[in-house]
Amino acid sequence: MNRYALLIVILFFGYGQVHAQLTKRDSLEQRIENYRAKHNFNPKDSLYIDLLNNLASEMRYYKSDSLLMLSQEALKFSKDASHEYGQCKSLVGIGDFYTDKGDFDQAISYYQKALIKAKQLDDKNLIINVQNDIAGAYDFQGDYAEALSRYLECIEIASVIGNDLMLSILNENIANLYATQKNYKQAIYFYKIVKRINDKIGNEIYSAETMSNIASIYADMGELEYAMFNVNSSITIFEKHKIMDWLAYAYEVKGKTYLKEGDNKWALFFYKQSEMIHENLEDDRGETQLFNGISEAYLNQNKDSLSELYAIKGYELSKKIKFHEETQKSAHTLYKINKNKKDFESALRYHEISRTLHDTISTNKNRKSITMLVTKLDYEKQKESLMEENTKALASQKRYIYAALFILVIFLIVTLIVRRNEKVQKRLNIELYNKTTKLVENEKELRNINETKDKLFSIIGHDLRGPIAAFQGLLKLYKDGEINGKEFLGFIPKLSSDIEHISFTLNNLLSWGRTQMNGSVTKPGIVSIENLVNENINLLSESAEAKSLRIVNKMTANILSWSDSDQIDIVVRNLLSNAIKFTPENGMITIDAIERSNTWEISVRDTGVGIDSETQKKLFDKNSNVTTYGTNDEKGTGLGLSLCKEMVEKNNGKIWVESFKPNGTCFYFTLPKVRDKFQRAG
Numbered sequence: 001m002n003r004y005a006l007l008i009v010i011l012f013f014g015y016g017q018v019h020a021q022l023t024k025r026d027s028l029e030q031r032i033e034n035y036r037a038k039h040n041f042n043p044k045d046s047l048y049i050d051l052l053n054n055l056a057s058e059m060r061y062y063k064s065d066s067l068l069m070l071s072q073e074a075l076k077f078s079k080d081a082s083h084e085y086g087q088c089k090s091l092v093g094i095g096d097f098y099t100d101k102g103d104f105d106q107a108i109s110y111y112q113k114a115l116i117k118a119k120q121l122d123d124k125n126l127i128i129n130v131q132n133d134i135a136g137a138y139d140f141q142g143d144y145a146e147a148l149s150r151y152l153e154c155i156e157i158a159s160v161i162g163n164d165l166m167l168s169i170l171n172e173n174i175a176n177l178y179a180t181q182k183n184y185k186q187a188i189y190f191y192k193i194v195k196r197i198n199d200k201i202g203n204e205i206y207s208a209e210t211m212s213n214i215a216s217i218y219a220d221m222g223e224l225e226y227a228m229f230n231v232n233s234s235i236t237i238f239e240k241h242k243i244m245d246w247l248a249y250a251y252e253v254k255g256k257t258y259l260k261e262g263d264n265k266w267a268l269f270f271y272k273q274s275e276m277i278h279e280n281l282e283d284d285r286g287e288t289q290l291f292n293g294i295s296e297a298y299l300n301q302n303k304d305s306l307s308e309l310y311a312i313k314g315y316e317l318s319k320k321i322k323f324h325e326e327t328q329k330s331a332h333t334l335y336k337i338n339k340n341k342k343d344f345e346s347a348l349r350y351h352e353i354s355r356t357l358h359d360t361i362s363t364n365k366n367r368k369s370i371t372m373l374v375t376k377l378d379y380e381k382q383k384e385s386l387m388e389e390n391t392k393a394l395a396s397q398k399r400y401i402y403a404a405l406f407i408l409v410i411f412l413i414v415t416l417i418v419r420r421n422e423k424v425q426k427r428l429n430i431e432l433y434n435k436t437t438k439l440v441e442n443e444k445e446l447r448n449i450n451e452t453k454d455k456l457f458s459i460i461g462h463d464l465r466g467p468i469a470a471f472q473g474l475l476k477l478y479k480d481g482e483i484n485g486k487e488f489l490g491f492i493p494k495l496s497s498d499i500e501h502i503s504f505t506l507n508n509l510l511s512w513g514r515t516q517m518n519g520s521v522t523k524p525g526i527v528s529i530e531n532l533v534n535e536n537i538n539l540l541s542e543s544a545e546a547k548s549l550r551i552v553n554k555m556t557a558n559i560l561s562w563s564d565s566d567q568i569d570i571v572v573r574n575l576l577s578n579a580i581k582f583t584p585e586n587g588m589i590t591i592d593a594i595e596r597s598n599t600w601e602i603s604v605r606d607t608g609v610g611i612d613s614e615t616q617k618k619l620f621d622k623n624s625n626v627t628t629y630g631t632n633d634e635k636g637t638g639l640g641l642s643l644c645k646e647m648v649e650k651n652n653g654k655i656w657v658e659s660f661k662p663n664g665t666c667f668y669f670t671l672p673k674v675r676d677k678f679q680r681a682g
Contacts (some may be wrong), residue, residue: 025062028055044081049074053089060096061245064282068097088117088126092133099133100284102321104141108134128154128166135173142324144177145447149440151177156436165206168197172210179213184221191217208237212250219257227257245286248277252290255297264297271297288318288326295333308337328357522650526674527565529572529602530555533591536573540580547585551576554592561600561671563651568671571647571655574640575604575667582608582665599653599670610661619657620645644669 028051035041035048042048056070071093078086091114098107111134118126135150151170158166175190191214198207211234218227231254238247251274258267271294278287291314298307315330331354338347401414478488530553537551544551561568579589587607594601611619619641648655648669659665
């Protein structure tokens with residue numbers, strides 16, 4: 001009975017805290033109203049703009065629409081007033097809104113704009129905060145390597161300027177990265193670092209936030225006593241200071257701990273406390289975890305209808321914000337519920353969704369990210385170990401110094417030792433810095449090499465192995481006498497087509513490989529675009545004639561460009577080859593050029609099948625593997641257009657596409673015109 005009475009007190013106390021939490025927001029709103037009421041009110045006042053940004057930040061987990069509206073309003077006034085700091089904070093607020101909505105690409109775009117402003121201001125603390133937000137968005141997106149890289153960059157800056165608060169936050173974020181991968185040992189290791197920093201800061205709220213996160217990890221590890229101790233300690237502090245968003249999270253963690261114990265009744269009680277607070281919050285990520293916890297507890301009690309209600313809430317909300325881990329959990333629960341109801345069609349559908357999401361979460365990309373995560377974090381351990389050794393060395397030096405005070409000679413000797421060790425310390429610090437820089441460079445190089453290798457293997461396996469294997473098989477049939485010479489000769493046109501495909505693919509592959517390995521150097525000169533086009537028309541004429549295509553070259557002899565002839569030859573050949581590939585028989589291909597102020601705008605237009613809008617977005621992406629078959633089943637590598645983009649950009653040009661299915665396609669690219677003195681000389 002005492003336990004129930006205590007919980008009833010907590011319940012009512014929670015209600016009081018929700019209302020008390022409004023005080024800070026009300027205060028900011030009142031100050032903003034007071035500003036607006038002044039007879040000389042100017043919305044461009046930097047203090048007014050800062051108040052708008054502060055109120056927007058307070059609204060983040062309470063009314064997200066207000067967060068966006070206030071940040072946009074502050075951004076407008078900041079631009080009008082040339083208030084760079086205000087612009088930076090406003091852009092961060094908009095980025096926070098999109099992060100919470102699961103639109104991470106949009107969030108990162110706004111954060112990057114904020115980072116530019118922070119760097120222009122040369123405000124190290126502001127730079128750290130924005131970089132931390134960017135890393136968080138990459139973390140939610142599943143790009144752990146990129147997230148970690150930015151966290152480590154922030155740690156270096158925070159260490160230099162002595163920002164202990166951000167050091168605590170950043171190390172905690174790294175711990176959470178490990179926890180996401182269920183590497184709890186490493187997560188706890190970094191949380192211990194965070195606890196030491198928090199003890200140094202001496203702020204019990206920061207310590208309570210860390211204890212809540214540690215409790216969640218201990219619950220996942222099955223260390224339930226440690227989990228309960230940490231979460232109870234954090235709840236006491238959050239209730240004392242009326243930190244409602246964190247209190248909701250702590251109640252959810254306590255509910256999860258009871259759930260792990262198998263005590264579904266008490267799990268539901270604390271989940272409900274969290275749900276009650278969430279009614280006054282807008283924290284979608286927190287709510288998805290809460291709904292899934294409640295659903296699991298009800299399912300354990302065989303209350304399938306209630307379980308299904310919360311599972312559907314969790315499923316819809318997590319899908320909305322792209323929280324794949326929680327969507328997978330909701331789908332798995334709904335699979336169990338529908339299986340119990342003998343609704344096997346729905347059960348199978350949710351089971352397939354659950355398995356698909358599980359496979360997505362465990363993709364090779366994330367495994368590579370985890371590998372890089374471990375590699376990049378090794379230097380932090382080395383750094384800490386070296387610092388501990390240096391600390392011990394300095395402590396030893398102090399003992400020698402105290403002893404040397406008694407005798408002048410000993411004092412001089414110890415002084416020399418200290419100076420010598422200072423040089424050693426400086427040398428060690430330089431070595432540490434050099435090793436850190438080298439490690440980051442090696443990681444970036446390794447990532448690029450892996451991407452290049454994967455692309456090469458994909459193309460070799462997909463586009464070269466098939467034709468070669470077919471050729472080998474045909475030769476074996478002829479050698480074994482299973483086909484005669486006449487039948488063998490009948491395959492010659494097909495073999496010729498395959499050999500041409502292999503040759504074209506190898507040329508593209510070698511050119512692309514040189515660009516990726518930094519072996520391709522652009523050597524600009526005077527290039528006649530008309531000649532290049534004519535040469536490639538002649539080269540590909542057989543393929544065009546085979547489909548009865550008409551190629552019209554509208555270029556004239558005066559179209560001269562200052563560019564690399566070999567690289568532009570590759571661009572023209574790829575675009576013309578693609579046009580032939582995707583244009584049906586009796587079609588037409590037109591090549592033309594328009595003179596702009598400083599450039600030639602060259603176009604390759606066909607009457608082919610066209611390209612849908614989704615494919616257009618991926619055409620020039622070097623990481624994309626967009627490959628399709630032509631109208632006569634001609635093969636492609638998915639490499640040509642990304643190679644064209646690299647070659648055009650190396651020559652200071654741009655490339656783009658316009659297409660509307662099924663009305664054909666037109667590729668455009670620009671090249672710099674020959675400068676006047678060269679034009680006259682030609």
